[in-house]
Amino acid sequence: xxxxxxxxxxxxxxxxxxxxxxxxxxxxxxxxxxxxxxxxxxxxxxxxxxxxxxxxxxxxxxxxxxxxxxxxxxxxxxxxxxxxxxxxxxxxxxxxxxxxxxxxxxxxxxxxxxxxxxxxxxxxxxxxxxxxxxxxxxxxxxxxxxxxxxxxxxxxxxxxxxxxxxxxxxxxxxxxxxxxxxxxxxxxxxxxxxxxxxxxxxxxxxxxxxxxxxxxxxxxxxxxxxxxxxxxxxxxxxxxxxxxxxxxxxxxxxxx
Amino acid sequence: xxxxxxxxxxxxxxxxxxxxxxxxxxxxxxxxxxxxxxxxxxxxxxxxxxxxxxxxxxxxxxxxxxxxxxxxxxxxxxxxxxxxxxxxxxxxxxxxxxxxxxxxxxxxxxxxxxxxxxxxxxxxxxxxxxxxxxxxxxxxxxxxxxxxxxxxxxxxxxxxxxxxxxxxxxxxxxxxxxxxxxxxxxxxxxxxxxxxxxxxxxxxxxxxxxxxxxxxxxxxxxxxxxxxxxxxxxxxxxxxxxxxxxxxxxxxxxxxxxxxxxxxxxxxxxxxxxxxxxxxxxxxxxxxxxxxx
Ligand SMILES: Nc1ncnc2c1ncn2[C@@H]1O[C@H](COP(=O)(O)OP(=O)(O)OP(=O)(O)O)[C@@H](O)[C@H]1O
Ligand SMILES: [Mg+2]
Numbered sequence: 329x330x331x332x333x334x335x336x337x338x339x340x341x342x343x344x345x346x347x348x349x350x351x352x353x354x355x356x357x358x359x360x361x362x363x364x365x366x367x368x369x370x371x372x373x374x375x376x377x378x379x380x381x382x383x384x385x386x387x388x389x390x391x392x393x394x395x396x397x398x399x400x401x402x403x404x405x406x407x408x409x410x411x412x413x414x415x416x417x418x419x420x421x422x423x424x425x426x427x428x429x430x431x432x433x434x435x436x437x438x439x440x441x442x443x444x445x446x447x448x449x450x451x452x453x454x455x456x457x458x459x460x461x462x463x464x465x466x467x468x469x470x471x472x473x474x475x476x477x478x479x480x481x482x483x484x485x486x487x488x489x490x491x492x493x494x495x496x497x498x499x500x501x502x503x504x505x506x507x508x509x510x511x512x513x514x515x516x517x518x519x520x521x522x523x524x525x526x527x528x529x530x531x532x533x534x535x536x537x538x539x540x541x542x543x544x545x546x547x548x549x550x551x552x553x554x555x556x557x558x559x560x561x562x563x564x565x566x567x568x569x570x571x572x573x574x575x576x577x578x579x580x581x582x583x584x
Numbered sequence: 585x586x587x588x589x590x591x592x593x594x595x596x597x598x599x600x601x602x603x604x605x606x607x608x609x610x611x612x613x614x615x616x617x618x619x620x621x622x623x624x625x626x627x628x629x630x631x632x633x634x635x636x637x638x639x640x641x642x643x644x645x646x647x648x649x650x651x652x653x654x655x656x657x658x659x660x661x662x663x664x665x666x667x668x669x670x671x672x673x674x675x676x677x678x679x680x681x682x683x684x685x686x687x688x689x690x691x692x693x694x695x696x697x698x699x700x701x702x703x704x705x706x707x708x709x710x711x712x713x714x715x716x717x718x719x720x721x722x723x724x725x726x727x728x729x730x731x732x733x734x735x736x737x738x739x740x741x742x743x744x745x746x747x748x749x750x751x752x753x754x755x756x757x758x759x760x761x762x763x764x765x766x767x768x769x770x771x772x773x774x775x776x777x778x779x780x781x782x783x784x785x786x787x788x789x790x791x792x793x794x795x796x797x798x799x800x801x802x803x804x805x806x807x808x809x810x811x812x813x814x815x816x817x818x819x820x821x822x823x824x825x826x827x828x829x830x831x832x833x834x835x836x837x838x839x840x841x842x843x844x845x846x847x848x849x850x851x852x853x854x855x856x857x858x859x860x861x862x863x864x865x866x867x868x869x870x871x872x873x874x875x876x877x
Contacts, residue, residue: 479700482700
């Protein structure tokens with residue numbers, strides 16, 4: 329990830345410019361601190377929470393929930409996507425049910441999930457896993473199904489075993505589509521976690537923001553929002569880096 | 585087996601002259617280096633898709649090392665025939681043998697109309713797909729060697745997407761030949777190439793065939809290509825062999841020589857004869873005039 333390669337610097341022009349304008353408006357008194365505190369005030373709040381350690385524990389607990397939920401949901405979606413892409417029987421058995429469940433907005437399950445699991449970790453992880461599994465499932469299935477049939481025929485004619493055929497032809501062929509699902513799922517992962525933590529939690533970034541609201545600490549609320557943005561960006565960058573590393577054969581990624 | 589092909593040839597009117605052409609049959613075997621090729625035999629071969637019978641009781645024998653070309657109109661079952669020879673499809677009826685054994689994925693290699701290279705594997709790894717049962721180092725050596733033979737030894741580390749169409753097809757040829765198959769099936773492998781690259785590839789194919797001595801079954805739409813390369817041209821029509829022509833011309837053959845033009849006329853007569861009778865246009869006459877000019 330050469331984040332600071334000269335071309336990428338261009339991406340920072342607008343965010344940095346916005347922060348400067350924001351600071352200028354705050355300093356000039358156009359923005360009331362109880363509506364939107366100045367960037368410096370937010371930075372100070374960040375420093376305060378960082379030195380007390382509160383910030384890190386909350387980030388860690390949120391990241392842990394996101395990661396575990398993502399692994400579980402992503403794993404399940406990936407497994408069913410592969411199975412249904414490769415086996416007609418499996419598809420006929422499970423796809424209609426999955427498609428039906430998929431139409432329920434997973435956040436609508438929050439009341440039920442609280443009733444089931446209370447407000448402990450299981451509830452949040454369950455919601456993240458549920459939200460993440462569908463985009464991964466759909467894109468994996470699509471990727472496996474649209475693998476070039478001519479290449480599969482070639483593999484068969486050249487005596488590849490089913491395992492070889494899967495590892496050398498089907499999986500690499502499905503990878504671009506799987507990555508689309510992955511990046512989409514990462515977005516859903518943060519969204520779900522934030523909503524879940526905001527509504528019911530006793531730790532984590534969403535809880536930190538809700539707690540600050542009760543004490544009218546606007547700077548901490550803004551800080552939480554900015555951290556969400558940074559974490560989302562970080563996850564996306566990792567996904568993009570993975571994509572580049574594994575799809576280096578793709579004409580769109582061949583470095584010139 | 586020889587008797588069977590002989591009689592098939594006698595029965596087809598155009599094949600009569602060919603059957604009596606001097607020293608036609610043994611010659612290919614003499615040319616084949618060390619007799620490495622595998623003979624191909626189809627007996628009473630039929631293939632249906634549902635109610636549609638594509639090939640009907642077809643008999644064909646290609647002796648080891650022969651270069652045999654199959655021409656015929658689109659949809660007449662040429663690819664179906666190749667798939668059967670490769671063991672990719674089972675016949676509805678009849679027997680297929682390659683070197684007197686049922687065909688397996690190890691007995692033959694195929695080249696398709698498209699290169700069908702794995703875009704996510706480097707050129708060398710694509711050639712390695714064709715290698716069976718060798719250690720890592722030997723396999724690499726064999727693949728590099730095959731690449732050198734098709735003139736791409738220096739492109740081993742590249743992605744297929746940066747190669748030209750002709751180069752991709754040469755990688756596919758290297759992949760097909762790296763395991764030194766005894767039978768090579770070619771399903772219009774040069775159809776998508778431009779005319780100049782095509783001639784280049786034809787020459788390359790002929791050279792490698794002469795050196796390695798495998799049996800070659802080439803499906804092509806291009807009659808002149810068939811005549812430039814093959815020992816024998818089969819015309820497939822109505823599910824059977826309608827013409828079996830021995831091409832007894834010295835190699836390398838000169839395109840447009842009178843001998844080739846005469847045979848080309850015979851094949852085109854057979855392919856378009858029926859259409860000519862139905863439609864009293866001058867198309868056929870023009871074509872023939874061009875050919876004999
Ligand atoms: N899997 C299949 N299912 C049903 N019909 C098929 C199948 N494969 C081939 N056919 C039919 O069999 C016939 C012969 O097909 P084949 O592909 O062998 O033709 P071909 O001679 O190779 O044609 P072309 O020169 O256009 O490649 C066609 O009518 C085709 O529609
Ligand atoms: Mg075909």
